[in-house]
Amino acid sequence: xxxxxxxxxxxxxxxxxxxxxxxxxxxxxxxxxxxxxxxxxxxxxxxxxxxxxxxxxxxxxxxxxxxxxxxxxxxxxxxxxxxxxxxxxxxxxxxxxxxxxxxxxxxxxxxxxxxxxxxxxxxxxxxxxxxxxxxxxxxxxxxxxxxxxxxxxxxxxxxxxxxxxxxxxxxxxxxxxxxxxxxxxxxxxxxxxxxxxxxxxxxxxxxxxxx
Amino acid sequence: xxxxxxxxxxxxxxxxxxxxxxxxxxxxxxxxxxxxxxxxxxxxxxxxxxxxxxxxxxxxxxxxxxxxxxxxxxxxxxxxxxxxxxxxxxxxxxxxxxxxxxxxxxxxxxxxxxxxxxxxxxxxxxxxxxxxxxxxxxxxxxxxxxxxxxxxxxxxxxxxxxxxxxxxxxxxxxxxxxxxxxxxxxxxxxxxxxxxxxxxxxxxxxxxxxxxxxxxxxxxxxxxxxxxxxxx
Numbered sequence: 001x002x003x004x005x006x007x008x009x010x011x012x013x014x015x016x017x018x019x020x021x022x023x024x025x026x027x028x029x030x031x032x033x034x035x036x037x038x039x040x041x042x043x044x045x046x047x048x049x050x051x052x053x054x055x056x057x058x059x060x061x062x063x064x065x066x067x068x069x070x071x072x073x074x075x076x077x078x079x080x081x082x083x084x085x086x087x088x089x090x091x092x093x094x095x096x097x098x099x100x101x102x103x104x105x106x107x108x109x110x111x112x113x114x115x116x117x118x119x120x121x122x123x124x125x126x127x128x129x130x131x132x133x134x135x136x137x138x139x140x141x142x143x144x145x146x147x148x149x150x151x152x153x154x155x156x157x158x159x160x161x162x163x164x165x166x167x168x169x170x171x172x173x174x175x176x177x178x179x180x181x182x183x184x185x186x187x188x189x190x191x192x193x194x195x196x197x198x199x200x201x202x203x204x205x206x207x208x209x210x211x
Numbered sequence: 212x213x214x215x216x217x218x219x220x221x222x223x224x225x226x227x228x229x230x231x232x233x234x235x236x237x238x239x240x241x242x243x244x245x246x247x248x249x250x251x252x253x254x255x256x257x258x259x260x261x262x263x264x265x266x267x268x269x270x271x272x273x274x275x276x277x278x279x280x281x282x283x284x285x286x287x288x289x290x291x292x293x294x295x296x297x298x299x300x301x302x303x304x305x306x307x308x309x310x311x312x313x314x315x316x317x318x319x320x321x322x323x324x325x326x327x328x329x330x331x332x333x334x335x336x337x338x339x340x341x342x343x344x345x346x347x348x349x350x351x352x353x354x355x356x357x358x359x360x361x362x363x364x365x366x367x368x369x370x371x372x373x374x375x376x377x378x379x380x381x382x383x384x385x386x387x388x389x390x391x392x393x394x395x396x397x398x399x400x401x402x403x404x405x406x407x408x409x410x411x412x413x414x415x416x417x418x419x420x421x422x423x424x425x426x427x428x429x430x431x432x433x434x435x436x437x438x439x440x441x442x443x
Contacts, residue, residue, distance in 0.1 A: 017354075064358050151302035152302045180284065
Protein backbone atom coordinates (compact mmCIF):
# COMPACT_ATOMS: atom_id res chain seq x y z
CA UNK A 1 0.00 0.00 0.00
CA UNK A 2 1.15 3.54 -0.63
CA UNK A 3 2.72 5.40 2.25
CA UNK A 4 0.20 8.19 2.25
CA UNK A 5 -2.81 5.87 2.38
CA UNK A 6 -1.16 3.93 5.20
CA UNK A 7 -0.56 7.24 6.96
CA UNK A 8 -4.24 8.06 6.61
CA UNK A 9 -5.17 4.70 8.13
CA UNK A 10 -2.79 5.28 11.01
CA UNK A 11 -4.11 8.79 11.55
CA UNK A 12 -7.65 7.43 11.80
CA UNK A 13 -6.53 4.75 14.26
CA UNK A 14 -4.63 7.28 16.36
CA UNK A 15 -7.40 9.85 16.15
CA UNK A 16 -5.14 12.56 14.72
CA UNK A 17 -8.01 14.93 14.21
CA UNK A 18 -5.78 17.85 13.24
CA UNK A 19 -3.67 16.08 10.61
CA UNK A 20 -6.47 14.65 8.51
CA UNK A 21 -7.04 17.60 6.22
CA UNK A 22 -3.34 17.87 5.29
CA UNK A 23 -2.96 14.13 4.79
CA UNK A 24 -6.06 14.04 2.61
CA UNK A 25 -4.75 16.92 0.49
CA UNK A 26 -1.39 15.16 0.19
CA UNK A 27 -3.05 11.99 -1.01
CA UNK A 28 -5.07 13.92 -3.58
CA UNK A 29 -1.88 15.68 -4.73
CA UNK A 30 -0.33 12.25 -5.23
CA UNK A 31 -3.21 11.56 -7.58
CA UNK A 32 -5.06 9.10 -5.43
CA UNK A 33 -8.76 9.24 -6.07
CA UNK A 34 -11.26 10.12 -3.39
CA UNK A 35 -12.46 6.53 -3.65
CA UNK A 36 -8.94 5.21 -2.96
CA UNK A 37 -8.58 7.49 0.03
CA UNK A 38 -11.84 6.18 1.38
CA UNK A 39 -11.44 2.48 0.55
CA UNK A 40 -7.73 2.04 1.18
CA UNK A 41 -7.03 4.72 3.78
CA UNK A 42 -9.99 5.63 5.96
CA UNK A 43 -12.10 2.47 5.95
CA UNK A 44 -9.28 0.04 6.85
CA UNK A 45 -8.29 2.40 9.67
CA UNK A 46 -11.81 2.43 11.07
CA UNK A 47 -12.10 -1.32 10.58
CA UNK A 48 -9.08 -1.74 12.84
CA UNK A 49 -10.61 0.62 15.42
CA UNK A 50 -13.78 -1.49 15.55
CA UNK A 51 -11.86 -4.67 16.22
CA UNK A 52 -9.66 -3.08 18.88
CA UNK A 53 -12.68 -1.54 20.61
CA UNK A 54 -14.45 -4.87 20.81
CA UNK A 55 -11.31 -6.45 22.24
CA UNK A 56 -11.10 -3.79 24.94
CA UNK A 57 -7.86 -2.31 23.62
CA UNK A 58 -9.50 0.98 22.66
CA UNK A 59 -12.15 2.93 24.55
CA UNK A 60 -15.01 5.21 23.64
CA UNK A 61 -13.03 8.49 23.76
CA UNK A 62 -10.44 7.05 21.39
CA UNK A 63 -13.08 5.68 19.06
CA UNK A 64 -14.77 9.09 19.03
CA UNK A 65 -11.52 10.78 18.06
CA UNK A 66 -10.96 8.23 15.31
CA UNK A 67 -14.46 8.85 14.01
CA UNK A 68 -13.91 12.57 14.05
CA UNK A 69 -10.61 12.15 12.22
CA UNK A 70 -12.31 10.11 9.52
CA UNK A 71 -15.09 12.65 9.36
CA UNK A 72 -12.62 15.48 8.75
CA UNK A 73 -11.21 13.65 5.77
CA UNK A 74 -14.61 12.66 4.43
CA UNK A 75 -15.74 16.27 4.47
CA UNK A 76 -13.02 16.96 1.91
CA UNK A 77 -13.54 13.97 -0.33
CA UNK A 78 -17.34 13.85 -0.27
CA UNK A 79 -17.78 16.46 -3.02
CA UNK A 80 -15.18 14.65 -5.14
CA UNK A 81 -16.97 11.35 -4.72
CA UNK A 82 -20.19 12.99 -5.84
CA UNK A 83 -18.41 14.58 -8.82
CA UNK A 84 -16.89 11.29 -9.92
CA UNK A 85 -20.49 10.17 -10.35
CA UNK A 86 -19.99 6.92 -8.50
CA UNK A 87 -23.50 5.59 -8.22
CA UNK A 88 -24.96 5.14 -4.77
CA UNK A 89 -24.84 1.58 -3.47
CA UNK A 90 -28.29 1.85 -2.00
CA UNK A 91 -30.36 3.71 0.52
CA UNK A 92 -30.56 3.00 4.22
CA UNK A 93 -32.14 4.44 7.31
CA UNK A 94 -30.52 4.12 10.70
CA UNK A 95 -31.76 4.82 14.19
CA UNK A 96 -31.30 3.94 17.85
CA UNK A 97 -34.37 2.11 19.14
CA UNK A 98 -37.04 3.25 21.56
CA UNK A 99 -35.84 4.04 25.08
CA UNK A 100 -32.23 4.21 24.02
CA UNK A 101 -30.43 7.53 23.72
CA UNK A 102 -26.99 6.20 22.88
CA UNK A 103 -25.99 7.27 19.43
CA UNK A 104 -22.21 7.06 19.19
CA UNK A 105 -22.24 3.59 17.65
CA UNK A 106 -25.16 4.41 15.40
CA UNK A 107 -23.43 7.56 14.12
CA UNK A 108 -20.31 5.55 13.40
CA UNK A 109 -22.32 3.00 11.44
CA UNK A 110 -23.86 5.86 9.50
CA UNK A 111 -20.46 7.21 8.57
CA UNK A 112 -19.11 3.80 7.55
CA UNK A 113 -22.16 3.03 5.45
CA UNK A 114 -21.89 6.41 3.81
CA UNK A 115 -18.29 5.53 3.10
CA UNK A 116 -19.48 2.28 1.56
CA UNK A 117 -21.58 4.31 -0.85
CA UNK A 118 -24.96 4.30 0.82
CA UNK A 119 -27.30 7.23 0.98
CA UNK A 120 -27.84 7.22 4.73
CA UNK A 121 -30.85 8.77 6.41
CA UNK A 122 -30.22 9.01 10.14
CA UNK A 123 -33.61 9.23 11.84
CA UNK A 124 -32.09 9.72 15.28
CA UNK A 125 -32.38 8.10 18.69
CA UNK A 126 -35.19 6.83 20.93
CA UNK A 127 -37.10 5.84 17.80
CA UNK A 128 -40.47 4.15 18.29
CA UNK A 129 -41.27 1.12 16.11
CA UNK A 130 -44.01 3.15 14.40
CA UNK A 131 -41.50 5.89 13.55
CA UNK A 132 -39.27 3.32 11.84
CA UNK A 133 -42.30 2.18 9.86
CA UNK A 134 -43.10 5.75 8.84
CA UNK A 135 -39.48 6.31 7.80
CA UNK A 136 -39.55 3.19 5.63
CA UNK A 137 -42.66 4.52 3.90
CA UNK A 138 -41.09 7.93 3.43
CA UNK A 139 -37.58 7.02 2.29
CA UNK A 140 -38.15 3.58 0.76
CA UNK A 141 -34.73 2.32 1.84
CA UNK A 142 -33.10 -0.99 0.90
CA UNK A 143 -31.95 -1.46 4.48
CA UNK A 144 -32.87 -0.43 8.02
CA UNK A 145 -30.13 -0.39 10.64
CA UNK A 146 -31.20 -0.51 14.29
CA UNK A 147 -28.91 0.12 17.22
CA UNK A 148 -29.23 -0.45 20.99
CA UNK A 149 -26.66 -0.17 23.74
CA UNK A 150 -28.75 -1.65 26.52
CA UNK A 151 -30.16 -5.11 27.12
CA UNK A 152 -33.24 -3.25 28.32
CA UNK A 153 -33.84 -1.60 24.96
CA UNK A 154 -32.72 -4.26 22.51
CA UNK A 155 -36.14 -5.88 22.83
CA UNK A 156 -37.52 -2.91 20.96
CA UNK A 157 -35.77 -4.24 17.84
CA UNK A 158 -38.15 -7.16 17.84
CA UNK A 159 -41.11 -4.81 18.28
CA UNK A 160 -39.93 -2.78 15.30
CA UNK A 161 -39.66 -5.88 13.12
CA UNK A 162 -43.20 -6.84 14.17
CA UNK A 163 -44.43 -3.35 13.34
CA UNK A 164 -42.85 -3.65 9.88
CA UNK A 165 -44.60 -6.98 9.38
CA UNK A 166 -47.93 -5.54 10.44
CA UNK A 167 -47.48 -2.65 8.04
CA UNK A 168 -46.78 -5.13 5.25
CA UNK A 169 -43.30 -3.71 4.74
CA UNK A 170 -41.08 -6.43 6.14
CA UNK A 171 -40.22 -7.97 2.77
CA UNK A 172 -39.45 -4.55 1.29
CA UNK A 173 -36.38 -3.96 3.45
CA UNK A 174 -33.46 -5.81 4.95
CA UNK A 175 -33.12 -5.29 8.69
CA UNK A 176 -29.68 -5.22 10.25
CA UNK A 177 -28.99 -4.74 13.93
CA UNK A 178 -26.08 -4.05 16.23
CA UNK A 179 -24.95 -2.65 19.58
CA UNK A 180 -23.14 -3.96 22.64
CA UNK A 181 -25.77 -6.46 23.90
CA UNK A 182 -26.82 -7.69 20.45
CA UNK A 183 -25.63 -11.07 19.17
CA UNK A 184 -26.11 -13.19 16.08
CA UNK A 185 -28.31 -15.54 18.09
CA UNK A 186 -30.56 -12.65 19.12
CA UNK A 187 -30.66 -11.44 15.54
CA UNK A 188 -31.79 -14.88 14.35
CA UNK A 189 -34.36 -15.11 17.11
CA UNK A 190 -36.12 -11.86 16.30
CA UNK A 191 -35.98 -12.44 12.56
CA UNK A 192 -33.50 -9.72 11.58
CA UNK A 193 -31.60 -10.23 8.33
CA UNK A 194 -28.21 -9.68 9.84
CA UNK A 195 -26.06 -8.61 12.75
CA UNK A 196 -22.75 -6.77 12.76
CA UNK A 197 -20.42 -6.49 15.72
CA UNK A 198 -18.79 -3.22 14.65
CA UNK A 199 -19.36 -0.30 12.32
CA UNK A 200 -17.02 -1.52 9.58
CA UNK A 201 -18.65 -4.93 9.42
CA UNK A 202 -22.07 -3.24 9.44
CA UNK A 203 -21.06 -1.49 6.22
CA UNK A 204 -19.85 -4.79 4.74
CA UNK A 205 -23.07 -6.49 5.76
CA UNK A 206 -25.17 -3.70 4.27
CA UNK A 207 -23.26 -3.97 1.00
CA UNK A 208 -23.79 -7.71 0.87
CA UNK A 209 -27.55 -7.10 0.70
CA UNK A 210 -27.52 -4.80 -2.29
CA UNK A 211 -24.81 -6.28 -4.48
CA UNK B 212 -22.46 -22.87 55.94
CA UNK B 213 -23.79 -24.69 52.91
CA UNK B 214 -26.89 -24.54 50.75
CA UNK B 215 -29.88 -26.67 51.60
CA UNK B 216 -28.54 -29.36 49.26
CA UNK B 217 -25.14 -29.40 50.91
CA UNK B 218 -23.03 -27.35 48.52
CA UNK B 219 -20.59 -24.81 49.91
CA UNK B 220 -21.42 -21.23 48.89
CA UNK B 221 -18.91 -19.12 46.99
CA UNK B 222 -19.65 -15.48 46.22
CA UNK B 223 -18.31 -13.64 43.19
CA UNK B 224 -19.51 -10.07 43.12
CA UNK B 225 -18.95 -6.73 41.50
CA UNK B 226 -17.34 -4.36 43.96
CA UNK B 227 -20.37 -2.10 43.64
CA UNK B 228 -22.19 -4.55 45.96
CA UNK B 229 -19.42 -4.95 48.51
CA UNK B 230 -20.99 -2.73 51.16
CA UNK B 231 -24.44 -4.30 50.86
CA UNK B 232 -23.16 -7.86 50.82
CA UNK B 233 -20.87 -7.41 53.78
CA UNK B 234 -23.70 -5.91 55.74
CA UNK B 235 -26.34 -8.47 54.80
CA UNK B 236 -24.59 -11.83 54.41
CA UNK B 237 -24.85 -13.93 57.57
CA UNK B 238 -21.55 -14.63 59.28
CA UNK B 239 -19.85 -17.66 57.79
CA UNK B 240 -22.34 -17.98 54.93
CA UNK B 241 -19.74 -18.11 52.19
CA UNK B 242 -16.72 -20.32 51.92
CA UNK B 243 -15.05 -17.69 49.82
CA UNK B 244 -15.91 -14.17 48.62
CA UNK B 245 -14.30 -12.45 45.67
CA UNK B 246 -15.05 -8.85 44.73
CA UNK B 247 -14.12 -7.99 41.18
CA UNK B 248 -13.23 -4.57 39.84
CA UNK B 249 -16.03 -2.07 39.11
CA UNK B 250 -14.75 -1.04 35.74
CA UNK B 251 -14.92 -4.46 34.08
CA UNK B 252 -18.39 -3.82 32.68
CA UNK B 253 -17.07 -1.24 30.23
CA UNK B 254 -15.34 -4.09 28.38
CA UNK B 255 -17.90 -6.92 28.54
CA UNK B 256 -15.47 -9.48 27.08
CA UNK B 257 -13.03 -8.77 29.88
CA UNK B 258 -15.77 -8.99 32.51
CA UNK B 259 -16.71 -12.31 30.94
CA UNK B 260 -13.35 -14.01 31.17
CA UNK B 261 -12.59 -12.52 34.58
CA UNK B 262 -15.80 -14.00 36.00
CA UNK B 263 -15.18 -17.29 34.18
CA UNK B 264 -11.63 -17.49 35.59
CA UNK B 265 -12.95 -16.83 39.07
CA UNK B 266 -15.51 -19.65 38.69
CA UNK B 267 -13.02 -22.08 37.17
CA UNK B 268 -10.58 -21.53 40.01
CA UNK B 269 -13.05 -22.79 42.65
CA UNK B 270 -11.81 -26.20 43.71
CA UNK B 271 -14.83 -28.07 45.02
CA UNK B 272 -18.30 -28.26 43.50
CA UNK B 273 -20.10 -25.21 44.92
CA UNK B 274 -23.09 -22.98 44.67
CA UNK B 275 -21.63 -19.87 43.08
CA UNK B 276 -23.64 -16.77 43.85
CA UNK B 277 -22.87 -14.17 41.20
CA UNK B 278 -23.83 -10.61 42.14
CA UNK B 279 -24.12 -9.42 38.56
CA UNK B 280 -26.73 -8.85 35.89
CA UNK B 281 -26.31 -9.53 32.19
CA UNK B 282 -24.08 -6.41 32.15
CA UNK B 283 -23.89 -5.80 28.41
CA UNK B 284 -23.39 -9.53 27.74
CA UNK B 285 -20.52 -9.70 30.20
CA UNK B 286 -22.32 -12.62 31.86
CA UNK B 287 -23.28 -14.39 28.65
CA UNK B 288 -21.95 -17.89 27.94
CA UNK B 289 -20.54 -18.29 31.44
CA UNK B 290 -19.98 -21.99 31.95
CA UNK B 291 -20.89 -23.50 35.27
CA UNK B 292 -18.43 -26.42 35.00
CA UNK B 293 -18.78 -28.52 38.13
CA UNK B 294 -20.67 -25.78 39.97
CA UNK B 295 -24.21 -24.47 40.20
CA UNK B 296 -24.59 -20.78 39.37
CA UNK B 297 -27.12 -18.40 40.88
CA UNK B 298 -27.53 -14.98 39.25
CA UNK B 299 -30.08 -12.16 39.57
CA UNK B 300 -32.13 -12.05 36.39
CA UNK B 301 -31.49 -8.43 35.51
CA UNK B 302 -29.93 -6.35 32.77
CA UNK B 303 -27.37 -4.73 35.05
CA UNK B 304 -26.69 -3.61 38.61
CA UNK B 305 -29.19 -0.77 38.64
CA UNK B 306 -32.21 -3.07 39.10
CA UNK B 307 -30.41 -4.81 41.96
CA UNK B 308 -29.60 -1.49 43.62
CA UNK B 309 -33.15 -0.21 43.20
CA UNK B 310 -34.56 -3.42 44.66
CA UNK B 311 -36.38 -4.93 41.71
CA UNK B 312 -36.50 -5.25 37.98
CA UNK B 313 -39.95 -3.71 38.02
CA UNK B 314 -38.71 -0.60 39.79
CA UNK B 315 -35.82 -0.32 37.35
CA UNK B 316 -38.11 -0.56 34.32
CA UNK B 317 -40.45 2.06 35.79
CA UNK B 318 -37.52 4.44 36.32
CA UNK B 319 -36.06 3.58 32.96
CA UNK B 320 -39.08 4.37 30.86
CA UNK B 321 -40.00 7.43 32.94
CA UNK B 322 -36.60 8.92 32.06
CA UNK B 323 -34.53 6.83 29.64
CA UNK B 324 -31.63 9.27 29.79
CA UNK B 325 -30.70 8.62 33.39
CA UNK B 326 -27.15 8.36 34.64
CA UNK B 327 -26.90 6.54 37.97
CA UNK B 328 -24.44 7.28 40.73
CA UNK B 329 -23.98 5.06 43.75
CA UNK B 330 -21.64 4.97 46.69
CA UNK B 331 -19.60 2.31 44.94
CA UNK B 332 -19.39 4.18 41.67
CA UNK B 333 -18.43 7.40 43.47
CA UNK B 334 -15.72 5.63 45.45
CA UNK B 335 -14.29 4.07 42.32
CA UNK B 336 -14.18 7.44 40.61
CA UNK B 337 -16.46 6.24 37.86
CA UNK B 338 -18.47 9.36 37.09
CA UNK B 339 -18.59 12.02 34.39
CA UNK B 340 -16.64 14.61 36.35
CA UNK B 341 -13.68 12.33 37.02
CA UNK B 342 -13.82 11.13 33.44
CA UNK B 343 -13.68 14.72 32.22
CA UNK B 344 -10.66 15.48 34.40
CA UNK B 345 -8.87 12.39 33.11
CA UNK B 346 -9.64 13.35 29.52
CA UNK B 347 -8.28 16.86 30.03
CA UNK B 348 -4.96 15.39 31.11
CA UNK B 349 -4.86 13.18 28.08
CA UNK B 350 -6.23 15.39 25.31
CA UNK B 351 -6.48 18.95 26.64
CA UNK B 352 -9.60 20.82 27.59
CA UNK B 353 -11.11 21.43 24.18
CA UNK B 354 -10.99 17.81 23.04
CA UNK B 355 -12.03 16.59 26.47
CA UNK B 356 -15.12 18.79 26.37
CA UNK B 357 -16.00 17.56 22.89
CA UNK B 358 -15.61 13.89 23.91
CA UNK B 359 -17.74 14.42 27.01
CA UNK B 360 -20.45 16.18 25.01
CA UNK B 361 -20.57 13.31 22.53
CA UNK B 362 -21.08 10.82 25.31
CA UNK B 363 -23.43 12.61 27.66
CA UNK B 364 -25.41 15.23 25.78
CA UNK B 365 -28.39 12.91 25.37
CA UNK B 366 -28.84 12.20 29.08
CA UNK B 367 -31.17 14.36 31.10
CA UNK B 368 -30.97 13.18 34.68
CA UNK B 369 -28.32 12.34 37.25
CA UNK B 370 -29.65 10.00 39.91
CA UNK B 371 -27.84 9.31 43.14
CA UNK B 372 -29.00 5.99 44.58
CA UNK B 373 -28.25 5.76 48.31
CA UNK B 374 -29.23 2.88 50.56
CA UNK B 375 -29.35 4.68 53.86
CA UNK B 376 -29.31 8.13 55.41
CA UNK B 377 -25.62 7.92 56.33
CA UNK B 378 -24.55 7.15 52.78
CA UNK B 379 -26.80 9.87 51.49
CA UNK B 380 -25.27 12.46 53.81
CA UNK B 381 -21.73 11.26 53.31
CA UNK B 382 -21.74 11.07 49.52
CA UNK B 383 -24.17 13.87 48.73
CA UNK B 384 -21.48 16.58 48.41
CA UNK B 385 -19.59 14.42 45.92
CA UNK B 386 -22.76 13.60 43.99
CA UNK B 387 -23.71 17.27 43.92
CA UNK B 388 -20.29 18.19 42.61
CA UNK B 389 -20.86 15.80 39.72
CA UNK B 390 -24.37 17.25 39.31
CA UNK B 391 -22.93 20.74 39.09
CA UNK B 392 -20.65 19.69 36.24
CA UNK B 393 -23.49 17.86 34.47
CA UNK B 394 -25.50 21.08 34.34
CA UNK B 395 -23.65 21.79 31.11
CA UNK B 396 -26.08 19.30 29.53
CA UNK B 397 -29.03 20.52 31.62
CA UNK B 398 -29.10 17.37 33.73
CA UNK B 399 -31.45 17.54 36.65
CA UNK B 400 -30.25 15.99 39.90
CA UNK B 401 -32.34 13.53 41.89
CA UNK B 402 -31.80 11.31 44.88
CA UNK B 403 -33.46 7.92 45.15
CA UNK B 404 -33.44 5.65 48.15
CA UNK B 405 -32.07 2.30 47.06
CA UNK B 406 -33.48 -0.95 48.31
CA UNK B 407 -31.66 -4.00 49.60
CA UNK B 408 -34.56 -6.35 48.85
CA UNK B 409 -33.03 -7.89 45.75
CA UNK B 410 -29.70 -8.56 47.47
CA UNK B 411 -31.48 -9.99 50.53
CA UNK B 412 -33.42 -12.31 48.25
CA UNK B 413 -30.23 -13.34 46.46
CA UNK B 414 -28.65 -14.31 49.75
CA UNK B 415 -31.78 -16.13 50.86
CA UNK B 416 -32.02 -18.10 47.60
CA UNK B 417 -28.30 -18.96 47.74
CA UNK B 418 -28.91 -20.62 51.09
CA UNK B 419 -32.08 -22.37 49.94
CA UNK B 420 -32.34 -22.82 46.19
CA UNK B 421 -35.94 -24.06 46.44
CA UNK B 422 -36.88 -20.45 47.28
CA UNK B 423 -35.85 -19.39 43.79
CA UNK B 424 -38.42 -17.55 41.70
CA UNK B 425 -38.30 -15.95 38.25
CA UNK B 426 -36.18 -13.08 39.56
CA UNK B 427 -33.18 -15.42 39.42
CA UNK B 428 -31.30 -17.56 36.97
CA UNK B 429 -29.92 -20.91 38.10
CA UNK B 430 -27.46 -22.80 35.90
CA UNK B 431 -26.85 -26.43 36.88
CA UNK B 432 -23.43 -28.11 36.54
CA UNK B 433 -22.36 -28.55 32.93
CA UNK B 434 -24.54 -25.68 31.73
CA UNK B 435 -23.98 -22.11 30.65
CA UNK B 436 -25.74 -18.77 30.78
CA UNK B 437 -27.59 -17.50 27.73
CA UNK B 438 -29.12 -14.14 26.97
CA UNK B 439 -32.54 -15.80 26.81
CA UNK B 440 -32.37 -16.71 30.46
CA UNK B 441 -32.20 -13.00 31.31
CA UNK B 442 -34.66 -11.50 28.85
CA UNK B 443 -38.14 -10.84 30.20
